[in-house]
Amino acid sequence: MASIGIEEARTEVAGMFMAYMGRAPEYEAMSYYVERLQTLAEEQGDGEGALDNAYLALSAEVYQSAQANGEIPSEVNSTNSEYVTWIYNNVLGRSPDEEGLNYWTEQLDSDTFSREDLLAVVIRSVQNQDPESRDAMFFNNRLEVALEFAKFENSNPNILADLQHNAADILAGVNEDPASVDAAKDMLYTATGGGESLVLTPGVDNLAGTSGDDVFSALPVNGADSTPATTLNQFDSLDGGAGRDTLNIYTDEAGNNTTQQGSVKNIEVINIFNNGTVFAGDAGVDASQFQGAEEIWQNNEATSVREVGDDVTVGFKDIEADSALAAEAADGTAELNLAFDNVAAAAGEGEQGGAGLVGVLASGENLDTVNLTGSLAPAAEGADEPMVVFGAVTGDAVDTVSINSEMDTWIVGAFGESVTTLDASGSTGDLLYVHGLIDEYRPAFIGGEGDDTVVAVDLGLNDSLDGGGGDNSLILLTDGEYQTEDYDAINQAQNFGNLAFVGPTIDVDAAQISSFTDLTVAGSDVTVDNLSAEQTIEVIDPAFLLDGGEDLDASAEGLLAQLGEQSGDSYATSGSLADAFAANSATTLALNNAAADVSVQVTGAIDLTLATGAGDDLGVTGGTLAVTGGQEAVAEGDAGSTLTYDNAEGKFSSIDVSEYVGEFSLLGMNADVAETVTLGAGSADSITLSVASAGESSSLYGAMDSIEGFEAGVDSLTLEGGTAEFLDFGGNQPGSLQEAFSLAAQSDLSSEDGVAVFHFDGNTYLYNDGDGAGAYDDGDFAVELVGVYSVEDLSIAEQTV
Structure with a gap:
């Protein structure tokens, strides 16, 4: 029974990809065709030419696949002359001479040779040339780069979307010049700034980096034979030394590399690629075990990250989260930095509520500042824009918690015995805050530079709300007539351009809130007295003010449950946002003693x-009565x-x-x-x-x-x-x-x-x-x-x- 080794098979597959498609194979393609070539070799038995026959059989499969995927131009498929020229250009980097073109075209036209035969002859010919010849150097240089690209660390599925240079780009400039090989390798995913690429083995690794930017890779396979294996082991020691170093940890569905172990220090960037199983599991990633780390990123899936020290960024990338993403600051650490890249909530799963709501939980005994940077996954067509749902738990000595978010964020709360202020003035995303959502929890709130919305339940004289910069809205949940004390509480609120009233029955005196020029009402029976010429009024379906109430309720409950588990306390909402902002299509609006000119905006399918x-x-x-808006x-x-x-x-x-x-x-x-x-x-x-x-x-x-x-x-x-x-x-x-x-x-x-x-x-x-x-x-x-x-x-x- 014929057999072929892995390295020889990799060389054969890479040559076929270069010849037929002019590019390198990706890791998954390489793995598939290597296994396929080994299988074909076994099927040929022990007869003479068994390996050659297996090679030709695989060559035919690769050619057919390339044809089906449109990777071979139509003119190459149509004429043998174009095919010969195509193979010469891809394998040798030059066109055939006239004599060679005519000879090989005639051989193919007469069926003396098949196209697979020609591929084999050209590649075998160049492999048998003097290694210093131009053609041999051209082919071997490109083969060397293609084999590097096809390694797990350079083209596995987790990183393909992030590659700056794809399988064709990486070979585009490679020729007979050795310098072109170095230039191409610098374009690989693992390329470093003068550092080394160090791959862990299933054995004990004691690896030290250089003064450059080194890359350590813990693959879920044995690099020697590509068999599944754990390569980050208990007795491994990794020291990045100087430079800005990176450790890439990959898990697989079999559970390889899921245990956090070994010694890791002086490596600044930790990238964890979770595939089917999650590194560190339910225990969570212990950031303190990555000594000197500045960034810890989890990809595809995530667990919590604990013992996060000063100046460490915890990142989440390409994740569909079915529960809140959590990070816990180490004792003595007051500031957490959380970064996001293409993060979404798993639709219809877990505790998140809607697919656009991504729960984020921060905690720490001394935590007083949380920075949220980056971006969430873009919304699907017709879906609501994504939003972070944020909550925090801090220690008894902290009275002010600052939340600085670049993304649209619902701040559910920051809980601690002494917390009296939520300061989001450093935020640039649009914020949502529901004041009074949690029983007996009414801290002062300061908004940021975005267009913020504050929903207030039972606003009182002791409440302090400041919208900050941006075009901000204050929404009051009400049912009935407002009194002088209520108006005094409203007028204490600062930096809100729009004031909205939501409830079944609304009875307000616009003269008492004259500093608000944009008034909004969402109710069934609405009375507004003394509307001035400077004030406009919008009649709106409550669902337009705060859409997706059921998802928001579910998201808040899920986050509060996790916060309770973290702190040991219990947090309960005072009401349902879904109920408060339920759709309402019929409104009676009485404007008593209004100014001569009245402007009414209608939003939603309102029967007004x-x-x-x-x-x-x-x-x-x-x-003049001017009415605008409405809905078809x-x-x-x-x-x-x-x-x-x-x-x-x-x-x-x-x-x-x-x-x-x-x-x-x-x-x-x-x-x-x-x-x-x-x-x-x-x-x-x-x-x-x-x-x-x-x-x-x-x-x-x-x-x-x-x-x-x-x-x-x-x-x-x-x-x-x-x-x-x-x-x-x-x-x-x-x-x-x-x-x-x-x-x-x-x-x-x-x-x-x-x-x-x-x-x-x-x-x-x-x-x-x-x-x-x-x-x-x-x-x-x-x-x-x-x-x-x-x-x-x-x-x-x-x-x-």
């Missing part, structure tokens, strides 16, 4: 009924946003919903106010007009209302007490608008409950001669529609009053 008071509660009149219907049967308003009290002389998306219903207008109504496009708006006895209609000639933006066939009018018909002036065209109304008053179409619809100067008018005098009067019903419409266009519905 707006009222603006009456009598003494009407406030200043004659201004997103599914069949869903009306999207709707807005209902009645201006019968004459609060506004102008109603502008041109920037509002959704259905608008104007139920009434005031006879004494010349209102201008501007409708939006694309939604079914409706306006109700009253046609009554003289002087009592909703729009009169003396204060005629004007409707702009009416869409024929989409919008509609309702006439209470009137029947509309079109008045055609025929050959008796009026010369002025007054003359047009005069003709309409003389027409039978406008008498009694009739409403004459006529055109003049590009606009449409509706008119009723209320007193039957046959002449127009200020007390007659009259409305202008900007644009030309037929009676049918107006979709008029008639109601008998």
Whole structure:
């Protein structure tokens, strides 16, 4: 039975990859084809030429795979001449001479040789040349680099995505010049700044680094034969010496290299690649055992890291975490540095809640500062942006905990007997903090430079909240009417541009919170008194203020449970964010004694009924109501946003919903106010007009209302007490608008409950001669529609009053 050794097989495989694809094989490909070549050799038996036959068989497999993956250009596949040139260029770095090209092309065309035969002949030929010949040096130099690249430490699956130079790049500049080999090796993953690459063995290793940047690799395989093995052992001693050194530790599914053991010192960067099993297991990585380490990174999976000293960064990379990522500072260490690179939460698993929420837990007896740097994994299409969910436990002597985060972060809390302040002023990411979420836990909070959101449960006079820089929002959970003491507590809060109220029933006096210009309400029954001209109000579905409440609740509970295990205490939430911010689609908003001009923003598919008071509660009149926002219907049967308003009290002389998306219903207008109504496009708006006895209609000639933006066939009018018909002036065209109304008053179409619809100067008018005098009067019903419409266009519905 024929056999072939591992090193010889590696050489053969590397040569095939170079010849067919012009690149080196990766570690997994090398391992697969080496094993495949050994199997093929065994299948050939002991006959003469068994190894050559195995080689040709594997060559055919590699060629077919390269074809299937598109790694051989189509022209090479199509003609033998191109194939010969391709092999020569890849193996020898040059084109064949004319005689050689013609000879080999003829051999292939006549089927005297197969393509696999040609590959073998060219490679065997160059291997048998004088080692100092140009062709031999070219091939052997490239082979040397390809074999280095194919090693585990240079191209295993854990690092492929991070390689600066791939399997083709690494050979791109390698030729017959020995210097090109050195240049290529400097491009390998394990390339060091003048240091060495040191690979641990299954035996006892006593390895000392150089003054350069050395790389130590603890592979889960025996480098001599590539069999699985633990190479970081109890009696190993690793000393990086000078330079900035790196130790790469790899585990495998069989559990190799999972025990933290041996002596490691003066190695600045520790990279742990967990594959199927986790280094150090549930006990956690003991950072103090890596003496002199400055960075400790876990990849793919992670356990906790303990005994973290000063100036050590604990890193997490390419991880889908199903529980909080945890680090514990050593006694006497006040500051923890935690770094993240492409970290996400495992969707639907563990204690994290939503896939975008990554739990992070920091602890330490003297811990007073936590720095969170880096970035989380990008959100999937349509998913919420990722966020860190952070909590900390510290000792009894610490009163202020600083959290400095570059990422969007929900700060659940930092717990300790004496903690009175959470200082996030050094943060640049957007922060979320829920003040009063935890029973009897209400520290002062200082926000950072991002756009922070603070949710307050039962805000009191003793509470201190500062949004910091950025565009910040303060959200108050409420149910009922606010008192003077409540307003005093609100006005103590600093650096919040937006103030939001969330609850079933909201009753607030905007004059008491005049320093807040942007007000938001999310509730069913909302009353806002004394809204000033400088204040705008947003009506919002609570879910838009804080989406994913169930995920947030689950994430908080999971993190608090882990914090409790860490500290020995118990932490309980005072309520459910999911309940507080549950979707609400119906809102009644009463604006009493509001300024003349009112701006309302609608966010979400809100069914909003707006009222603006009456009598003494009407406030200043004659201004503009401007409504923006809203939401289109997103599914069949869903009306999207709707807005209902009645201006019968004459609060506004102008109603502008041109920037509002959704259905608008104007139920009434005031006879004494010349209102201008501007409708939006694309939604079914409706306006109700009253046609009554003289002087009592909703729009009169003396204060005629004007409707702009009416869409024929989409919008509609309702006439209470009137029947509309079109008045055609025929050959008796009026010369002025007054003359047009005069003709309409003389027409039978406008008498009694009739409403004459006529055109003049590009606009449409509706008119009723209320007193039957046959002449127009200020007390007659009259409305202008900007644009030309037929009676049918107006979709008029008639109601008998």
